[in-house]
Amino acid sequence: MPITGENLIGAAARRSEGESFRAVEAATGNSLEPAFASATPADVERACALAAEAFDTYRETPLEDRARFLEAVADAIAAIGDELIVRCMAESGLPRARLEGERGRTIGQLKMFAGVVRDGGFLEARIDPAQPERKPLPRPDLRLRQIAVGPVAVFGASNFPLAFSVAGGDTASALAAGCPVVAKAHPAHPGTSELVGRAVQQAVKQCGLPEGVFSLLLDAGISVGQALVADPRIAAVGFTGSRRGGVALMQAAAARTVPVPVYAEMSSINPVVLLPAALEARGRDIGRAFVGSLTLGSGQFCTNPGLILAVEGAGLDGFVEAASAALKETQAATMLTPGIHKAYCAGVAALEANPAVTTLARGLAGGTHQGQAALFSTTAEAFLADHTLAEEVFGAASLVVRCPDLATVRAVLERLEGQLTAALHLDEADHEAARALMPVLERRVGRILVNGFGTGVEVGHAMVHGGPYPATSDGRTTSVGSLAIHRFLRPVSYQDLPDSLLPAALKDSNPLKLWRREDGKAVAPGA
Ligand SMILES: NC(=O)C1=CN([C@@H]2O[C@H](COP(=O)(O)OP(=O)(O)OC[C@H]3O[C@@H](n4cnc5c(N)ncnc54)[C@H](O)[C@@H]3O)[C@@H](O)[C@H]2O)C=CC1
Ligand SMILES: O=C(O)CCC(=O)C(=O)O
Incomplete structure (x- = not known):
């Protein structure tokens, strides 16, 4: 797959007019081909507009379709083959064995989230049936599920160019939750980012999803990241990097008319x-x-x-x-x-x-x-x-x-x-x-x-890769493992809605065959 230096905006690949920059070969400090074009404000606008347009369709994709999409992303990354490893070695200076392992982890976590989506437990469906006879007041019929928060901006990390980058844990958990992703490539590995970004773009097309489900923006500096976090259509931010960068993004998000959460993983001495x-x-x-x-x-x-x-x-x-x-x-x-x-x-x-x-x-x-x-x-x-x-x-x-x-x-x-x-x-x-x-x-x-050391985080259901500030901006969350999906969800209650208006997760017939909490008790599908 040739690396072109283009921004990937929805289904398009666009050579932007923004500042041009090149990746640096970590081992030598030499510039690598090709030149990359930083995104312009119009590119940020277009990526966010497409993401917002895609949101309502994407968040209601059937769980099986969404799971297959995550698997298609994983397969497309695997299909890039050695070109990805070779480019990533040059840009990051990390050795082959480490990057091959990291690619496996990236693919593995996409597949893990496919399983999480299929299971449907993340929807946390709850039903408190109506009690019309209750005294002194009748109880309404109340049903709750989690919905995706909206388009998510993901900042790729320099130190994990695959597992914490364009299709890393933040992207996988946001896509699993039903959120379109606008990824901001780390300027240290733009070629790696483009290869992975094209794999995601291809999976979006192959699965017949709206093009705005994924975009990838490049930037030599910080202005694209600032514009992205300030965009009113972005509903949450995922970041791994420096304390200074993470805090700057927290401040940018807090300064918006409608502030949004920034899930930043920053400094830690462990x-x-x-x-x-x-x-x-x-x-x-x-x-x-x-x-x-x-x-x-x-x-x-x-x-x-x-x-x-x-x-x-x-x-x-x-x-x-x-x-x-x-x-x-x-x-x-x-x-x-x-x-x-x-x-x-x-x-x-x-x-x-x-x-x-x-x-x-x-x-x-x-x-x-x-x-x-x-x-x-x-x-x-x-x-x-x-x-x-x-x-x-x-x-x-x-x-x-x-x-x-x-x-x-x-x-x-x-x-x-x-x-x-x-x-x-x-x-x-x-x-x-x-x-x-x-x-x-x-x-x-x-x-x-x-009797061990914290390096080498296991990707699983019981992992917490988080911690109180400044390890992360929000110690209630994790950026690794299946619980990471909860950063990009929010609960909605439905009171006294007729069955035909209820989402599938909450209909009486339980068509998604979910475990649900009915009147506070866990109830198996079909029970
Ligand atoms: N604790 C950790 O996990 C990590 C810590 N670091 C620390 O960060 C230092 C710099 O490394 P980088 O990876 O380049 O981290 P960084 O925080 O400088 O950059 C990470 C990403 O955020 C963007 N960014 C940074 N500041 C921004 C701002 N004010 N507004 C908008 N976007 C902004 C950058 O363009 C890049 O895409 C390292 O020397 C190290 O101290 C880096 C990687 C991981
Ligand atoms: O130790 C690991 O596997 C992950 C470390 C990490 O999250 C990071 O360095 O940003």
């Missing part, structure tokens, strides 16, 4: 707590495993373990020694963009220059665009006194905070901002200490895990 018995028994093994997680994808994961908390002692010394030795052997790896590399180097330099911080180890030095891993340590006292030490350094850098006792570990956790994950390394003798930390962890994070 504390890892090493409890005493585990540290003593296997501190060195944990240290080596930690370096594996820290340096995965050059550390460019929002789930990256950026903070280690433990009580001082021989166990922690063993962890630090083993982690430092492993880190020193770690090859530097190409980072996603020169800007992300520069930000990483600045974050590492700030830690190196901080008098309260000791540099424990650096990875092997690399080329111009490669991130060199870094491990630092400080005391709990210094950490609590300097809030900059709790800021995310996006890349393979982590800070060990030495605590005098478990009460201080807890005090540090209490002071952290909201996080995506927290990991506990524990043995049985640590259970009591771990139990004491659970309340603070539950308040601070979206996912608590034991």
